[in-house]
Amino acid sequence: MNKSIQIKSGRSQDVQYPLKNGAGSDAVHSTPIYAYAVCKLQTDCSLEGIGLAFTLGAGNRLVCGAIDYLVRYVEGREINELMADFGTTYKKMADDPNLRWLGPHKGVTHLALASVVNACYDLWAKSRCQPLWKLLLDLSPEELTNTLDFSYYEDVLSKQEAMSLIIEQEAGKQNRMGILKDGYPGYDTSIGWFNYSEEKLVRNIKKSIDQGFTAIKLKVGSNEVERDIQRAELVRKTAGPKASIMLDANQQWNLPKAIATCRKLMSIDPYWIEEPTHPDDIQAHITLSKEVPIPIALGEHVPNKIMFKNFIQSGCMAFNQVDAVRVGGVSEFLLISLLSKKYNIPVLPHVGDMGQIHQHLVLFNHISLGHPALLLEHIPHLKTYFKFPAQVVGGKYKTPQEPGMSTDLKDPEKVKKALSC
Template sequence: MYITSIEIKDKRFNLPDGVGSDATHTTPQYAYAVCCLRTDSPVTGIGLAFTLGAGTDLVCKAIDYISVALKGREIEELMADFGNEYRRIADSPSLRWLGPHKGVIHLALAAVVNACYDLWAKSRQVPLWQLLLDLTPAQLVNTLDLSYFEEVLTRDQAIALLENQLPARNERTGVLSTGYKGYDTSVGWFNYPDEKIVANTRKAMDNGFNAMKLKVGSDDPGRDIRRAALIRQTAGDTATIMVDANQKWNLPQALYVCEKLGDINPFWIEEPTHPDDVIGHQAIARAIAPFKVATGEHIPNKVIFKNFLQAKAMDFCQVDAVRVGGVSEFLTISLLARQMGVPVVPHVGDMGQIHQHLVLFNHIGMGHEHLFLEHIPHLRPYFVQPAEITGGYYQVPQVPGSSSDLKD
């Protein structure tokens, strides 16, 4: 199956009032820069990078630059040594200068890489999670770029980690029957009034969710504390509640508000300060223990994830395959997190479409704990095969590919 042409789409979706709002992104427009790999067959590979509207056109232009080298390539040949291909693209001298490995160029790389994996799975007529499980450890590692990981995760160590998980895989395949547990992020968007977050909490519980998240980071910390208490009172002591500041606080503010939020026994406090501030996150993690820090939604690449993990600055790794360099870098980071004993609970800029596949592989193939996956339903009507949630669980996708196809 040969790639014959590349089509790029700028897809933007307006949201109802309050939906998607957080302390930093108060009026979001959800959007995707989409890479479409056309082939000499009816099959097209679709890859997404998530943005918030303005600037999506810049990512689309970068996809044009990055993807041109894929024309004429046969998908099996391309993916057999994709780790080296990935590094060649990411380290293209003129484009690397614009990052390196972050920003518009890296978002574009995510879309291109995700399209390659989607096409590969479709060409084999299996869902992405099955494709990844079907690969031998060496074949999977061949799709990854482990450069700059030499001191923490070599190729041989990555293969050994995966091989060591093979004997117990059958003990973890029960997730294919139950589905993968979800948590509801749409309970407490930042601009929702108090009565709406209470009603949403009740609705989420009625729909089978016992884990949910509230957006915090108000100019008045009292608002955050009051709203968190409302959700705890509504959901009860046994519910799992997370809070997410979306980078709003400086370090002193974070330390103060996190201490106050401890009264609701949060499962984690997410993005408490600037996403590049490794030492700041480390200080917060130490200060608020035994409460935990989750971050990664805006961490752009594997090297910074490595630094966070080395510094013990994150308790939950929220790597996102539509922000880092696609499925390949997601799996690379997941392997390192597994080696260092940190759970991966992805952020789902793709609304859970691709990540429902990746968490299945992380659990079955890598031995990551089955915790839960974020659920955001607001773009559901636009997908050809939207993620299905039943009783609070993602149902296992059965259609070939990565579930990324968007309706025309």
């Protein structure tokens, strides 16, 4: 019997975490501020739903303003009743007539939607005393698809087709449950931030390998191509021939430069090139994929299900990096994962949540949808601020056991005081 819990009110919280010593830097962001626009759902009991959307500082307050507007759609609702047909409420929020002109389905309003949606899924899992991955695994195909909005997907993935896809994966589901014990493989992004010196790169790589990681990421996209080449060659030399090395250009190249630079980077045999050019330029990605045989990973800045639909259909996407704190939350993430499965494109999320939510979602993707358990990005910089931080041991994410989606944050002022001691 599911416990009846009513959402009494919702509010936003602006939480920002400046990083130090070059951490988080890339070709665009030299002094990043990691920030969460948090949605908190208060209930008629002690449980609280916590949702996150990821930003990089100053824009956080704009997203919080939109959160405070959108929570009206879930206030007063009983959580199980709400989630039984959540796809309908999702569509109403995404298409709000007073906010839709600001998108539609992208930017500030869509990030706010993500935070509200994620808070609903967190509260739903807490109401059933289950971690999110367990809740999702236990849902029937109909219950799961009822939480999704299939509008504009009818031509490529109907609700009935999505249910059939889930049912087709039932045969191997039990065998795939072993991942819960073994742990989900991670890859280390924190070794290769853009502003790190070469000496620090080498130290970080050796430390990462000692910790059990076999896959690492380097930030590229410098104005000086030779800097990128030199650093990439250093990473390959230090990590060895068996390591998987990802390269992330953070959208810094136009198409001609992307082609020319990627051809030079082929010498280190990269696992992928991430965000090589403007994130909206589908044709440029198609051309690059034909010109240079390096797999393309993208999705961090792809804003919604329609853009993902087009990228997936285009044939240029080798790895799907959809992020549940960048698109419209868990609901849209699951829909995009289903379409990606139909087209046999693996999902390796970008972790704006530092892996907290996505450790749940990749388990669902693998066990219920049959996505390959390849890699999940690991960035440890905000670990101190979470009540139940993601645990990575021997290069693998340990399966979370606490109810919810691991988004509960510690009081930031108390954390600052503790860190200053």
